[in-house]
Amino acid sequence: MKRLLGISCLVAAGWLALVPPPQLVLYARFTAAEIEQVTAMSLSRTPIPAATTNAVATDFDAAEFGRKLFFDPRLSGTGEIACADCHRPESGFADGLEVAQGTERGRRNTPGLWNVAFGRWWNWDGSADSLWAQAMGPLESPAEMAGSRTAIARLLRDDQILRGQYERVFGRMPDLHELLPIDDERTREAAETVEPTLRANVTRIATNAAKAIAAYERTLVARSSPFDRFADGLARGDQTAVDALSASAQRGLKTFLTKGRCVLCHHGPTFTDGEFHNLGLPSRDSDADLGRYAGVQALKASEYHASGTYSDDRTGQAAARLRFVTQRFNNVGEFKTPTLRNLPATAPYMHDGRFVTLAEVVRFYSDLPAAGPLGHREESLLPARLDEGEQRDLVAFLRSLHDPKAVALKR
Amino acid sequence: MHLWTVLTLPLFVAAPTWHPADRPLVDLTIDVASRQVRVTALVNVKFLDEILGTSGDPSEAPDELEAQALLQGWQTLLASSGLVTADGEPIRPEVGDGTVARPTPALRAIAPDYVRAMTQTRFQLTYSISEHTENVHAGWHFFPMHPLTEDQNSPLVPLVVRAVVTRPDSVNVLEFRQDSARHILDRRTPEELGPTSRDPAPPTPVANQPRGISTAPEPQPVALAASRPAWHWFALLIGSVAGIALLFGNRGSRASAAALLLVSLTACTHPTEPVRLQAETPAWHITVELPGAPAPVNELFGLELAIISRDGDGSSPAAVRVDADMPGHGHGMNTAPRVVDVGNGRWRAEGFNFHMPGKWEIYVDIGTGKHLQRATVPIEAR
Numbered sequence: 170m171k172r173l174l175g176i177s178c179l180v181a182a183g184w185l186a187l188v189p190p191p192q193l194v195l196y197a198r199f200t201a202a203e204i205e206q207v208t209a210m211s212l213s214r215t216p217i218p219a220a221t222t223n224a225v226a227t228d229f230d231a232a233e234f235g236r237k238l239f240f241d242p243r244l245s246g247t248g249e250i251a252c253a254d255c256h257r258p259e260s261g262f263a264d265g266l267e268v269a270q271g272t273e274r275g276r277r278n279t280p281g282l283w284n285v286a287f288g289r290w291w292n293w294d295g296s297a298d299s300l301w302a303q304a305m306g307p308l309e310s311p312a313e314m315a316g317s318r319t320a321i322a323r324l325l326r327d328d329q330i331l332r333g334q335y336e337r338v339f340g341r342m343p344d345l346h347e348l349l350p351i352d353d354e355r356t357r358e359a360a361e362t363v364e365p366t367l368r369a370n371v372t373r374i375a376t377n378a379a380k381a382i383a384a385y386e387r388t389l390v391a392r393s394s395p396f397d398r399f400a401d402g403l404a405r406g407d408q409t410a411v412d413a414l415s416a417s418a419q420r421g422l423k424t425f426l427t428k429g430r431c432v433l434c435h436h437g438p439t440f441t442d443g444e445f446h447n448l449g450l451p452s453r454d455s456d457a458d459l460g461r462y463a464g465v466q467a468l469k470a471s472e473y474h475a476s477g478t479y480s481d482d483r484t485g486q487a488a489a490r491l492r493f494v495t496q497r498f499n500n501v502g503e504f505k506t507p508t509l510r511n512l513p514a515t516a517p518y519m520h521d522g523r524f525v526t527l528a529e530v531v532r533f534y535s536d537l538p539a540a541g542p543l544g545h546r547e548e549s550l551l552p553a554r555l556d557e558g559e560q561r562d563l564v565a566f567l568r569s570l571h572d573p574k575a576v577a578l579k580r
Numbered sequence: 581m582h583l584w585t586v587l588t589l590p591l592f593v594a595a596p597t598w599h600p601a602d603r604p605l606v607d608l609t610i611d612v613a614s615r616q617v618r619v620t621a622l623v624n625v626k627f628l629d630e631i632l633g634t635s636g637d638p639s640e641a642p643d644e645l646e647a648q649a650l651l652q653g654w655q656t657l658l659a660s661s662g663l664v665t666a667d668g669e670p671i672r673p674e675v676g677d678g679t680v681a682r683p684t685p686a687l688r689a690i691a692p693d694y695v696r697a698m699t700q701t702r703f704q705l706t707y708s709i710s711e712h713t714e715n716v717h718a719g720w721h722f723f724p725m726h727p728l729t730e731d732q733n734s735p736l737v738p739l740v741v742r743a744v745v746t747r748p749d750s751v752n753v754l755e756f757r758q759d760s761a762r763h764i765l766d767r768r769t770p771e772e773l774g775p776t777s778r779d780p781a782p783p784t785p786v787a788n789q790p791r792g793i794s795t796a797p798e799p800q801p802v803a804l805a806a807s808r809p810a811w812h813w814f815a816l817l818i819g820s821v822a823g824i825a826l827l828f829g830n831r832g833s834r835a836s837a838a839a840l841l842l843v844s845l846t847a848c849t850h851p852t853e854p855v856r857l858q859a860e861t862p863a864w865h866i867t868v869e870l871p872g873a874p875a876p877v878n879e880l881f882g883l884e885l886a887i888i889s890r891d892g893d894g895s896s897p898a899a900v901r902v903d904a905d906m907p908g909h910g911h912g913m914n915t916a917p918r919v920v921d922v923g924n925g926r927w928r929a930e931g932f933n934f935h936m937p938g939k940w941e942i943y944v945d946i947g948t949g950k951h952l953q954r955a956t957v958p959i960e961a962r
Contacts, residue, residue, distance in 0.1 A: 172826070175822070178818075179820065195802050197802065433936060443935065445914060493916055545911075
């Protein structure tokens with residue numbers, strides 16, 4: 170019996186040693202290092218990062234409650250704008266506009282929300298260090314939803330369905346006795362005048378609502394793009410999966426990794442380094458957008474950051490990151506590297522929506538016109554000088570990062 | 581027609597508006613025909629305060645009278661500091677009138693305590709050279725962040741003015757160091773200089789460029805052997821060892837084989853070994869212990885420092901600061917690491933995040949009083 174088992178083991182080992190590895194047919198010459206890099210860029214097996222500052226980040230009831238709130242216009246000051254009005258599911262959870270249009274015209278492009286939970290900093294300037302802190306921004310911004318935490322707390326207190334959902338997730342709602350009249354509660358300064366315990370309770374309820382919205386947004390995961398199938402196919406030697414990426418997109422991927430040098434900033438499964446760079450884009454209005462420079466200031470001053478009262482983990486990884494972040498003058502004009510996933514649905518592009526098509530974006534990096542005067546352009550940025558075929562291939566590759574079958578729970 | 585052309589890369593706009601620069605900038609222009617060199621410099625008041633020992637209300641920009649006094653002090657210093665060109669030729673620059681630009685209202689609102697620091701002076705130096713100098717490629721100088729204070733910029737770190745002069749047979753790097761009013765000039769050959777990140781690759785005519793696979797009329801498939809997954813090698817190892825042990829081994833050797841398998845599996849899953857790198861300054865020997873090499877990309881990590889006096893006198897640095905930079909990219913990290921003295925000549929630094937793959941340099945700045953020494957530890961992030 171032992172002998173039989175031993176022979177079987179050796180035969181199996183011999184077969185493993187002798188069987189040739191499967192041959193894959195590709196349309197670009199990738200080096201072994203590039204193949205290793207590409208397989209590591211698949212999102213299909215990448216876990217969603219933990220969000221320890223939000224205790225209900227993975228709670229199903231919280232996500233369900235958050236979904237209701239996401240589509241509810243009553244959270245806004247006018248009662249007419251929901252989160253979903255700028256983050257429209259049919260537009261990749263973006264709005265298709267150059268810059269956001271809330272109660273006023275904004276100055277930055279609305280980013281899509283697919284895979285938003287994979288971030289480290291949120292907003293173009295990174296002024297939020299958690300998804301829930303980000304959600305508080307538009308809710309209270311006079312130019313976006315123009316809502317207030319007091320109005321949100323009142324809505325959740327008075328609407329029986331929402332209150333029921335809230336209490337199922339967060340427990341009994343704290344005592345809110347008399348709230349300020351709605352006209353006086355728009356600004357943070359006004360909120361300061363509220364009695365401290367009431368203010369803390371109101372803020373706790375509003376941040377809990379934001380945490381529920383964040384729990385919903387965490388469910389927006391699109392990880393089965395043609396590129397992901399290609400990368401997984403490369404890893405396991407599966408020709409059918411590898412064929413998910415067209416010949417043009419495969420050549421575009423090669424350009425992305427080599428001549429285009431795109432991968433320097435757009436790396437990893439989310440195709441972003443999650444940090445901030447100055448591309449030297451000239452400012453489009455007279456009042457220059459300082460980007461990350463102002464973002465660090467806003468982040469440090471925020472009462473919603475990872476080390477703040479309303480964080481559920483004030484000493485964890487997010488708090489550590491916050492502690493080491495510092496404002497530097499070379500942050501002027503820097504904006505967050507956006508993810509390259511699901512781009513076809515979220516045009517126009519760049520932080521101010523200046524480019525309507527992906528071809529324009531690629532042409533920008535290929536030609537790299539002279540830098541605008543704001544801040545100091547990232548020095549690793551050099552004109553990629555791609556010919557027309559290479560530019561077309563690169564666009565085809567960018568399109569392959571779109572997962573058209575991703576499904577979101579809607580209204 | 582002149583054989584030589586003058587090429588300058590203006591680093592800031594000459595108009596007297598505020599420029600969001602965190603370090604002094606210089607534009608250099610050389611007029612080949614008249615052998616006139618014009619230097620336009622932009623310097624924040626923060627530096628002037630440090631150099632000239634002046635001070636004022638940090639939330640107010642200097643008024644006209646004070647601004648003129650500051651400019652005059654700077655001009656006097658420059659005119660008397662004995663500048664030398666790349667060719668070793670002493671020059672006596674004429675220092676022109678300066679202008680002052682104040683931060684924009686938006687920036688004042690954002691950083692009200694830095695209004696004085698951010699106020700900028702601009703002035704021009706002109707001088708003649710006896711030999712022609714062909715192409716000035718770029719002018720650029722800066723104060724890096726001072727490592728021992730919270731200051732973004734400080735003249736305690738030497739001011740470096742750098743220009744690259746291209747000649748038909750060589751490339752010279754002009755380097756003026758504002759280090760105790762001594763100016764060092766550096767000459768290097770193109771080989772020594774290497775490609776700089778500011779040098780865009782020369783455009784190749786499209787007609788001569790190999791079209792490669794991307795523009796082939798028909799897709800050209802490339803056959804590639806898929807790489808073996810890790811489980812394949814594990815299975816091969818387990819199968820061979822188990823088979824031999826079962827066929828030929830006694831109980832003892834089978835136990836040894838099992839132990840061998842266990843050890844090899846553990847070794848395969850063992851976390852990266854810490855790496856020790858050595859660096860030196862004139863006074864200190866530094867050992868930097870990293871969690872692994874290459875360094876991780878986009879992960880917060882820390883490192884251990886052991887700092888020993890090279891004199892062997894057992895003395896200890898008064899202060900230690902660390903930072904890191906990507907020299908080829910002109911930027912560093914977006915985090916500011918902090919250092920804690922853990923005793924016995926050891927320091928613990930936390931807060932490193934290399935957000936891009938590529939070549940980084942870790943800087944260890946060691947200070948005793950106002951004397952500062954910097955050790956540079958190159959490391960790859962991947």
